[in-house]
Amino acid sequence: MSRIEGVLKALKEQGRKALIPYITAGDPHPDQTVSLMHALVSAGADIIELGVPFSDPMADGPVIQLACERALKHGTSLRQVMAMVKEFRKTDPDTPVVLMGYLNPMEAMGYEAFADAAADAGVDGVLTVDLPPEEADQVAPLFADRHLDPIFLLAPTTTDDRIKAISEHSSGYVYYVSIKGVTGSATIDVDEVAKKVAHVHELTALPVGVGFGIRDAETAAAVGRVSDGVIVGSVLVDTIARHQTDPDALRNALTDLLHPMREALDSLAH
Amino acid sequence: MSVKLTEEMLKALPDARGHFGAFGGRFVSETLMDSLMTLEKEYLRLKEDPEFQATFDSDLADYVGRPSPLYFAERLTREAGGAQIWLKREDLNHTGAHKVNNTIGQALLASFLGKKRIIAETGAGQHGVATATVCARLGLECHVFMGAEDVKRQSLNVYRMKLLGATVHAVQSGTKTLKDAMNDAMRDWVANVDDTFYIIGTVAGPHPYPLLVRDFQSVIGREIRKQAMEKVGKLPDALVACVGGGSNAIGMFYPFLADESVELYGVEAGGLGIETGQHAAPLCAGRPGVLHGNRTYLMEDENGQIAGTHSVSAGLDYPGVGPEHAWLKDIGRANYVSVTDDEALDGFRKLTRVEGIMPALETAHAVAYGVKLASTMDKDQMLVINISGRGDKDIHTIAQLDGIEI
Ligand SMILES: Cc1ncc(COP(=O)(O)O)c(C=O)c1O
Numbered sequence: 001m002s003r004i005e006g007v008l009k010a011l012k013e014q015g016r017k018a019l020i021p022y023i024t025a026g027d028p029h030p031d032q033t034v035s036l037m038h039a040l041v042s043a044g045a046d047i048i049e050l051g052v053p054f055s056d057p058m059a060d061g062p063v064i065q066l067a068c069e070r071a072l073k074h075g076t077s078l079r080q081v082m083a084m085v086k087e088f089r090k091t092d093p094d095t096p097v098v099l100m101g102y103l104n105p106m107e108a109m110g111y112e113a114f115a116d117a118a119a120d121a122g123v124d125g126v127l128t129v130d131l132p133p134e135e136a137d138q139v140a141p142l143f144a145d146r147h148l149d150p151i152f153l154l155a156p157t158t159t160d161d162r163i164k165a166i167s168e169h170s171s172g173y174v175y176y177v178s179i180k181g182v183t184g185s186a187t188i189d190v191d192e193v194a195k196k197v198a199h200v201h202e203l204t205a206l207p208v209g210v211g212f213g214i215r216d217a218e219t220a221a222a223v224g225r226v227s228d229g230v231i232v233g234s235v236l237v238d239t240i241a242r243h244q245t246d247p248d249a250l251r252n253a254l255t256d257l258l259h260p261m262r263e264a265l266d267s268l269a270h
Numbered sequence: 271m272s273v274k275l276t277e278e279m280l281k282a283l284p285d286a287r288g289h290f291g292a293f294g295g296r297f298v299s300e301t302l303m304d305s306l307m308t309l310e311k312e313y314l315r316l317k318e319d320p321e322f323q324a325t326f327d328s329d330l331a332d333y334v335g336r337p338s339p340l341y342f343a344e345r346l347t348r349e350a351g352g353a354q355i356w357l358k359r360e361d362l363n364h365t366g367a368h369k370v371n372n373t374i375g376q377a378l379l380a381s382f383l384g385k386k387r388i389i390a391e392t393g394a395g396q397h398g399v400a401t402a403t404v405c406a407r408l409g410l411e412c413h414v415f416m417g418a419e420d421v422k423r424q425s426l427n428v429y430r431m432k433l434l435g436a437t438v439h440a441v442q443s444g445t446k447t448l449k450d451a452m453n454d455a456m457r458d459w460v461a462n463v464d465d466t467f468y469i470i471g472t473v474a475g476p477h478p479y480p481l482l483v484r485d486f487q488s489v490i491g492r493e494i495r496k497q498a499m500e501k502v503g504k505l506p507d508a509l510v511a512c513v514g515g516g517s518n519a520i521g522m523f524y525p526f527l528a529d530e531s532v533e534l535y536g537v538e539a540g541g542l543g544i545e546t547g548q549h550a551a552p553l554c555a556g557r558p559g560v561l562h563g564n565r566t567y568l569m570e571d572e573n574g575q576i577a578g579t580h581s582v583s584a585g586l587d588y589p590g591v592g593p594e595h596a597w598l599k600d601i602g603r604a605n606y607v608s609v610t611d612d613e614a615l616d617g618f619r620k621l622t623r624v625e626g627i628m629p630a631l632e633t634a635h636a637v638a639y640g641v642k643l644a645s646t647m648d649k650d651q652m653l654v655i656n657i658s659g660r661g662d663k664d665i666h667t668i669a670q671l672d673g674i675e676i
Contacts (some may be wrong), residue, residue: 106561132300180464
């Protein structure tokens with residue numbers, strides 16, 4: 001059983017929902033990423049989605065675009081991101097880490113070298129925004145051999161046939177994108193999301209995480225009620241942007257954001 | 271290692287996943303997949319639909335003014351002192367460039383699909399103008415994304431788009447040029463996918479765009495074939511076109527791919543010189559990667575981050591190139607070369623002074639290389655340069671380089 005599967009299974013048995021924060025590696029500075037990852041775990045994270053910065057993040061709104069720019073200004077490379085995960089793993093052997101990014105940095109490194117380095121660093125899953133399963137035939141066996149969970153997106157526009165096909169290519173969880181839009185752009189219609197996620201559950205046995213547009217404890221709880229986990233990104237990255245120069249204040253601010261979400265999610269567990 | 275291409279082989283490309291050999295494909299976020307699959311299905315149907323094709327053909331004839339002339343450049347030929355130089359006059363199209371062939375086709379597709387809102391990216395502004403033009407004609411809402419840097423460089427075209435009723439969005443992210451405009455167009459599309467049709471301006475992007483843009487632009491090459499047979503009685507020996515994303519080049523080359531005797535030359539922007547790194551020549555100096563929905567040659571750093579580009583011409587200032595060109599390069603069917611900013615400017619001046627034709631700065635790259643190439647060829651050979659657009663939009667840039675305020 002992969003680390004991701006294990007965590008999600010344990011949560012399910014407890015009737016709890018996963019809290020999955022996203023931050024961009026190297027933002028605001030590569031030196032801070034590992035300590036921010038630990039801070040996320042202390043604040044209640046079950047799984048961490050660690051963004052790999054890319055020069056042209058087409059599926060992201062301005063908040064994460066700017067995070068990529070900050071990280072790249074300090075030269076954050078995919079190899080460095082691996083080193084960060086390795087460092088994190090030294091003191092946290094339990095929290096799954098999912099790399100989230102775009103295909104080109106992976107392709108530039110070479111898929112096999114990437115898969116080797118990811119497995120060696122202790123990465124658990126890989127979510128490549130611009131890699132639909134149709135184009136994943138090169139990476140799929142490399143990931144499978146190294147027990148890396150390929151995590152794919154489902155969108156409001158995804159047809160039933162595709163939901164089934166994509167789920168067959170996925171392991172760990174599937175990521176339901178709650179809105180039509182880029183990250184950080186719109187507020188979600190919770191009723192609409194609830195309907196869609198219930199439908200996704202009918203088509204796959206995999207856990208379903210929901211992301212895009214979750215900004216506070218209230219939306220986290222509303223979405224947690226219908227899914228297996230919530231992914232929180234832009235609001236955290238925005239907080240990082242506002243506390244770039246003060247690492248202590250930043251850790252506190254992230255904790256202040258995540259704590260209420262954790263509590264709201266856990267209050268569902270009855 | 272050139273491969274002899276047959277009509278059969280060409281018909282099979284791109285394959286069902288949109289691949290040209292190792293290139294092309296559909297690398298986009300999930301939200302867009304359904305739209306792209308619908309577009310592919312509808313396009314493949316309409317491609318065979320006589321009513322769609324008849325409308326496209328009559329629009330090209332009566333609205334664009336096709337066929338565009340194939341003109342014998344007698345003085346330029348004499349100056350070059352080699353092969354006969356012929357010019358394919360896409361600059362005479364309505365709106366002044368080849369771009370309109372494609373926007374007519376895609377706007378027609380949008381109408382058949384019932385989409386009322388159009389978005390487009392633009393570099394030089396020619397594609398933006400061509401899109402705004404067809405939107406005005408069809409009464410469609412039009413949004414054009416343009417890098418803030420290009421908005422400055424191509425102010426004439428920005429104003430033309432506004433006059434045509436389009437909203438121009440100056441893109442402030444990244445390098446503020448064409449690639450960033452394309453990023454923002456994609457972001458808009460993801461958010462408005464239900465009612466919006468994205469008219470991509472070149473043979474790049476996810477499948478089926480490289481296919482359908484190539485098909486719409488292939489009218490250029492088909493006309494050259496016919497005109498060359500009528501005027502000279504044989505096929506040309508060499509074809510020369512500039513390559514930004516590669517739409518005017520593929521439109522010119524495609525109908526000749528199976529004709530081994532026809533040499534193909536795509537001219538990329540050498541900027542300040544390939545050796546300086548300040549250029550926009552991914553086929554000459556890049557390597558394969560994935561950007562904007564397809565696998566192709568890219569300019570990138572060793573970590574896979576897309577590199578900044580430089581060209582005096584906004585329309586060539588792009589770090590990628592259409593996947594079919596990447597394939598043609600790898601199989602050795604087409605040659606890809608580059609000329610520098612300075613050479614292109616010389617080409618601009620030469621064509622202006624010797625033939626009374628002011629080319630766009632993009633086109634001037636093809637002119638510069640074409641003249642050089644012609645001089646190495648025999649007098650009984652025939653070379654065609656694709657004059658992809660006219661130069662009015664670049665007059666400010668040229669004047670500035672001449673130190674003149676206009
Ligand atoms: C006149 C002209 N030629 C060429 C290009 C380059 O595009 P492509 O390579 O797709 O033909 C442009 C782009 O703006 C253009 O305006």
